[in-house]
Amino acid sequence: xxxxxxxxAKTLIEAMLDPxxxxxxxxxxxxxxxxxxxxxxxxxxxxxxxHFLELSYEPAALPKELKRIKSDFNSAVKEGTGIAxxxxxxxxxxxxxxxxxxxxxxxxxxxxxxxxVTILRDVTERKKADExxxxxxxxxxxxxxxxxxxxxxxxxxxxxYNKPADYVFLEVNDAFEEFTGLKREDxxxxxxxxxxxxxxxxxxDLISFYGNVALTGKSDKLEFxxxxxxxxxxxxxxxxxxxYFFVNFxxxxxxxxxxxxLKESHHFLRERVKEMTCLLGVSELFRDSSKTLDNAFFExxxxxxxxxxxxxxxxxxxxxxxxxxxxxxxIVTDWQLSADIGLxxxxxxxxxxxxxEEKPEVDVGPFLKEERxxxxxxxxxVGAALERRRAxxxxxxxxxxLALRNRIAQVFLTVAEDEVMYxxxxxxxxxxxxxxxxxxxxxxxDGAFVVPSMTRHIWDQCKVTDKMLLFPRDTWGDSTxxxxxxxxxxxxxxxxxxxxPQGHIPISRHISxxxxxxxxxxxxxxxxxxxxxxxxxxxxxxxxxAQHVAPILSARLQRDWxxxxxxxxxxKLEVAIQELESFSYSVSHDLRAPLRGIDGFSKVLLEDYSxxxxxxxxxxxxxxxxxxxxxxxxIDDILSLSRVSRAELCIEKVDxxxxxxxxxxxxxxxxxxxxxxxxxSEGLIAYGDKRLLRQVxxxxxxxxxxxxxxxxxxxxxxxxxxxDEESVYFVSDDGxxxxxxxxxxxxxxxxxxHSADEFEGTGVGLAIVKRIVNRHGGRVWxxxxxxxxxxxxxxxxxxxxxxDS
Amino acid sequence: MKDGDLLLIEDNPxxxxxxxxxxxxxxxxxxxxxxxxxxxxxxxLRGEGAYAGRDTNILPNVILLDLKMPRMGGLEFLKxxxxxxxxxxxxxxxxxxxxxxxxxxxxxxxxxxxxxxxxVDFDQFTAAVKELGLYWLLLNVVPSGxx
Numbered sequence: 014x015x016x017x018x019x020x021x022a023k024t025l026i027e028a029m030l031d032p033x034x035x036x037x038x039x040x041x042x043x044x045x046x047x048x049x050x051x052x053x054x055x056x057x058x059x060x061x062x063x064h065f066l067e068l069s070y071e072p073a074a075l076p077k078e079l080k081r082i083k084s085d086f087n088s089a090v091k092e093g094t095g096i097a098x099x100x101x102x103x104x105x106x107x108x109x110x111x112x113x114x115x116x117x118x119x120x121x122x123x124x125x126x127x128x129x130v131t132i133l134r135d136v137t138e139r140k141k142a143d144e145x146x147x148x149x150x151x152x153x154x155x156x157x158x159x160x161x162x163x164x165x166x167x168x169x170x171x172x173x174y175n176k177p178a179d180y181v182f183l184e185v186n187d188a189f190e191e192f193t194g195l196k197r198e199d200x201x202x203x204x205x206x207x208x209x210x211x212x213x214x215x216x217x218d219l220i221s222f223y224g225n226v227a228l229t230g231k232s233d234k235l236e237f238x239x240x241x242x243x244x245x246x247x248x249x250x251x252x253x254x255x256x257y258f259f260v261n262f263x264x265x266x267x268x269x270x271x272x273x274x275l276k277e278s279h280h281f282l283r284e285r286v287k288e289m290t291c292l293l294g295v296s297e298l299f300r301d302s303s304k305t306l307d308n309a310f311f312e313x314x315x316x317x318x319x320x321x322x323x324x325x326x327x328x329x330x331x332x333x334x335x336x337x338x339x340x341x342x343x344i345v346t347d348w349q350l351s352a353d354i355g356l357x358x359x360x361x362x363x364x365x366x367x368x369x370e371e372k373p374e375v376d377v378g379p380f381l382k383e384e385r386x387x388x389x390x391x392x393x394x395v396g397a398a399l400e401r402r403r404a405x406x407x408x409x410x411x412x413x414x415l416a417l418r419n420r421i422a423q424v425f426l427t428v429a430e431d432e433v434m435y436x437x438x439x440x441x442x443x444x445x446x447x448x449x450x451x452x453x454x455x456x457x458x459d460g461a462f463v464v465p466s467m468t469r470h471i472w473d474q475c476k477v478t479d480k481m482l483l484f485p486r487d488t489w490g491d492s493t494x495x496x497x498x499x500x501x502x503x504x505x506x507x508x509x510x511x512x513x514p515q516g517h518i519p520i521s522r523h524i525s526x527x528x529x530x531x532x533x534x535x536x537x538x539x540x541x542x543x544x545x546x547x548x549x550x551x552x553x554x555x556x557x558x559a560q561h562v563a564p565i566l567s568a569r570l571q572r573d574w575x576x577x578x579x580x581x582x583x584x585k586l587e588v589a590i591q592e593l594e595s596f597s598y599s600v601s602h603d604l605r606a607p608l609r610g611i612d613g614f615s616k617v618l619l620e621d622y623s624x625x626x627x628x629x630x631x632x633x634x635x636x637x638x639x640x641x642x643x644x645x646x647x648i649d650d651i652l653s654l655s656r657v658s659r660a661e662l663c664i665e666k667v668d669x670x671x672x673x674x675x676x677x678x679x680x681x682x683x684x685x686x687x688x689x690x691x692x693x694s695e696g697l698i699a700y701g702d703k704r705l706l707r708q709v710x711x712x713x714x715x716x717x718x719x720x721x722x723x724x725x726x727x728x729x730x731x732x733x734x735x736x737d738e739e740s741v742y743f744v745s746d747d748g749x750x751x752x753x754x755x756x757x758x759x760x761x762x763x764x765x766x767h768s769a770d771e772f773e774g775t776g777v778g779l780a781i782v783k784r785i786v787n788r789h790g791g792r793v794w795x796x797x798x799x800x801x802x803x804x805x806x807x808x809x810x811x812x813x814x815x816x817d818s
Numbered sequence: 819m820k821d822g823d824l825l826l827i828e829d830n831p832x833x834x835x836x837x838x839x840x841x842x843x844x845x846x847x848x849x850x851x852x853x854x855x856x857x858x859x860x861x862x863l864r865g866e867g868a869y870a871g872r873d874t875n876i877l878p879n880v881i882l883l884d885l886k887m888p889r890m891g892g893l894e895f896l897k898x899x900x901x902x903x904x905x906x907x908x909x910x911x912x913x914x915x916x917x918x919x920x921x922x923x924x925x926x927x928x929x930x931x932x933x934x935x936x937x938v939d940f941d942q943f944t945a946a947v948k949e950l951g952l953y954w955l956l957l958n959v960v961p962s963g964x965x
Binding site: 597602603605606607608609610612613614615616617638641642645649652 | 833938941
């Protein structure tokens with residue numbers, strides 16, 4: 014039976030396709046099938062009796078490995094457990110084969126013999142594949158571990174409804190640890206709900222999100238803020254197999270923070286830009302002086318709206334004084350932001366901003382801190398602008414007043430004709446006061462009201478026959494204008510109650526305003542028939558004009574009166590001059606004729622009747638002639654003196670040296686026998702009237718000639734000297750001279766210091782010299798002594814004149 | 819010499835006598851017609867009034883003209899004869915006591931041929947008349963229309 018069993022076993026072994034060996038307890042091959050032979054290349058005969066590890070052509074494994082397997086085998090035999098190991102063989106053909114051994118212990122009934130039946134399997138291919146996979150996994154693991162993005166591998170856990178309820182950490186990398194702050198050893202194999210208990214309540218619901226990927230296999234991405242870890246993550250999730258998922262993620266907290274700050278600052282800046290634009294826009298509105306304040310305020314409501322965060326939900330209302338300006342479709346709500354218009358002090362108005370959405374329960378308001386500040390700033394800005402505008406308007410007004418004043422002054426200064434002047438002033442006033450009709454008049458010296466100007470074309474329409482322009486005081490009556498003059502106040506009437514003569518154009522409304530200067534009414538303005546009623550402003554305007562006009566008008570009237578006075582004086586003078594001239598004329602003509610008769614007939618007597626008139630009679634007749642001729646000389650001199658005073662100066666360059674030489678030559682000609690030494694300086698040039706200067710030189714030189722005539726020899730000099738830094742001409746002689754006592758009498762008319770017996774002359778010559786020199790702006794004086802000669806000095810202040818080179 | 823050689827227009831009888839004497843003394847003119855003012859002189863030239871019927875073809879060779887005279891003065895007279903075609907070329911010498919510049923200027927402006935001032939000194943007066951006579955003689959030689 015035993016043998017039988019053995020044979021049956023052998024057959025059975027042989028029949029098996031897998032290699033099967035039967036080993037004894039020491040590992041010696043007892044039996045093997047042909048599949049083993051195919052595996053190792055060794056036949057049954059050769060193999061049987063060898064240790065199963067010796068079937069290798071040469072030991073492939075290390076002795077240590079060999080020893081471990083032997084030990085495993087021995088202990089398996091001893092304990093009766095199965096064997097399972099792998100061992101690398103080198104086959105007979107030198108091929109490396111990895112063989113796995115799976116055996117069980119067969120105990121004989123006697124329990125003396127223990128055999129091991131083991132099935133061998135060539136696991137070379139499988140082992141190689143394992144090796145490759147293992148290496149690959151190592152690599153991946155390395156990659157995953159070292160890659161900079163966080164990585165984790167999880168298994169999803171479903172609840173009883175097959176809904177994802179949790180997940181388990183299977184693997185994580187270093188970056189994961191870093192990004193999450195979780196330690197690998199604390200979490201691997203653990204449920205996330207245990208690791209991060211808050212995850213179930215956190216947004217987003219990561220378990221559902223991951224679960225969805227794990228169950229559907231569809232990859233997904235998400236960026237989210239993970240509150241439990243206070244971090245921002247960017248994750249991409251994929252599922253390698255159903256129920257599992259990888260999470261690949263980055264910690265983007267920093268980036269998000271930067272982005273968030275950027276976004277915030279962007280918004281901040283945009284709002285600030287809006288606010289700045291708004292401020293600038295508003296300031297622009299008020300700077301544009303061509304825009305009326307009304308328009309500026311109205312446009313401002315919209316400019317403010319655009320400066321706010323929610324222009325479409327906001328409306329703006331501005332109240333200034335009693336004016337109110339609203340942006341389009343303004344709705345007043347409780348959600349209101351207000352600011353006063355004005356700088357420090359009393360507000361000029363208020364800016365209100367309303368937010369048109371409903372007011373929420375919590376009153377935090379839709380308005381930003383910046384907006385509140387913006388509105389406040391606008392209030393101040395508009396206040397400043399308003400003050401500036403008001404100042405500008407005041408300035409403009411005063412400029413207009415100044416311009417008006419200038420126009421009036423211009424008229425007074427440039428227009429000479431009275432009528433034109435008053436007309437021009439009136440025209441200006443009517444223009445200023447928008448009036449159709451007007452009157453400008455003054456009070457004359459006799460107190461009458463004189464109207465030199467009235468709106469002509471209107472006045473001409475008047476059918477008043479007596480267009481009287483002068484109203485003596487007793488004709489004034491009691492209408493408004495005399496009242497205005499008498500009461501020294503303006504009278505403004507806006508009803509046609511004014512008394513007008515029949516035919517006078519109707520006066521619907523008017524102002525009568527006296528022109529007052531130093532408390533006296535000197536004139537009157539009347540303006541009438543403005544289309545609308547006259548008001549305080551008009552009276553004020555006219556008052557201003559009157560104030561400007563008053564001093565000028567007064568001066569003009571004074572001047573006119575003075576002018577009249579002056580004209581009268583001039584006329585008187587002209588008459589006097591005319592009389593004087595006609596006197597001179599008749600003197601020169603009428604007085605000479607009898608003299609000529611006296612002289613003429615004396616001569617005729619001397620010539621025709623010398624035989625009957627004795628010597629004494631003839632002497633008398635000769636004396637008559639001398640006297641007549643002398644009188645003629647006096648007449649000539651008086652006329653010449655008056656001519657010198659009247660003649661107009663004709664200033665030119667005069668060569669005094671040449672002049673003096675010519676005069677001296679004439680003098681010598683007359684008295685050839687005289688011995689006179691004459692010295693005349695060269696190049697004496699003066700400016701003056703040549704004819705008159707010749708007369709000066711003539712008179713002075715003739716004087717010198719005359720007063721040296723008693724001396725046997727004489728010396729006369731003409732030259733230029735300097736006295737007190739002033740150029741002074743002089744004519745000196747060494748003749749009879751004069752007593753300095755009489756020095757001031759020398760130049761008087763008909764003043765003589767010598768008797769006519771001594772020296773002939775009328776005593777007018779030096780008076781003429783003085784008059785001519787004076788008319789040339791100069792002075793003349795004399796120095797001398799009795800029988801010590803005389804020196805006459807004179808200056809000429811006209812140095813140069815236009816037209817002379 | 820013929821009628822109207824010289825027309826003396828002078829209102830002062832003294833001056834008439836003295837002038838005539840001087841002229842004669844220097845043998846200048848035989849026939850001297852005297853008019854006492856401009857009006858009379860015009861009558862003479864036109865053959866009117868006291869001179870009605872006078873042969874007006876006979877014109878003086880020279881006129882000695884005083885300026886200041888009653889009725890019609892010398893300047894007015896000069897103006898009238900200068901505007902008359904017949905007499906506008908007559909030589910006229912102003913003989914006057916006026917030394918006024920304006921008289922001199924005005925005289926020449928109105929077409930006086932010469933201006934002589936009557937000196938008070940009779941000797942000078944005679945000399946002036948003599949020169950005047952020479953002037954007249956010169957005019958006598960040159961045809962009156964030649965100037």
